[in-house]
Amino acid sequence: MSLPKRILKETERLRNDPAPGITAVPHEDNVRYFDVTVEGPDGSPFAGGNFHLELFLPEEYPMAPPKVRFLTKIYHPNIDKLGRICLDILKDKWSPALQIRTVLLSVQALLSSPNPDDPLATDVAKHYKEDLPGAQAISKEWTEKFAAK
Secondary structure, three states: OOOOHHHHHHHHHHHHOOOOOEEEEEOOOOOOEEEEEEEOOOOOOOOOEEEEEEEEOOOOOOOOOOEEEEOOOOOEOOEOOOOEEOOHHHOOOOOOOOOHHHHHHHHHHHHHOOOOOOOOOHHHHHHHHHOHHHHHHHHHHHHHHHOEO
16 A cells, blocks of 8 residues: 555654654554554643554545544543544644644643633533632543553
8 A cells, every 4th residue: 555755754754753752653554543642741630641542544634634532531621532532623723734743742732731612521621610620630530540651
């Protein structure tokens, strides 16, 4: 299966110049499918966690965004129980100028600054809005339970 040059270049850059706290390794049998690990950012309730994600590049990539999903359970207003992520650049704000690296850095940034005003997990967003310290405590607890290094 031959891949577009762009995907080969992006994959090579991910391998040779990884973003801090992020690894993305393509599967041997399907190089459009990546195993991703994102470290929880320092200073966030997700600090100390290693979160596993999957990233898939559809045939339409880069004209269509990659499909990204958390495999590690996480308590976050923008990530639902199935691991789907509410992030504008994965939906209506996608641009072919963006790259896999940009997407993964944006996902990592979302861990630093959850947005309960654009939730995917409405119950978690409600908790974040009504009791931020309590919600962050659960996020930290889930990180220790499900994403410990």
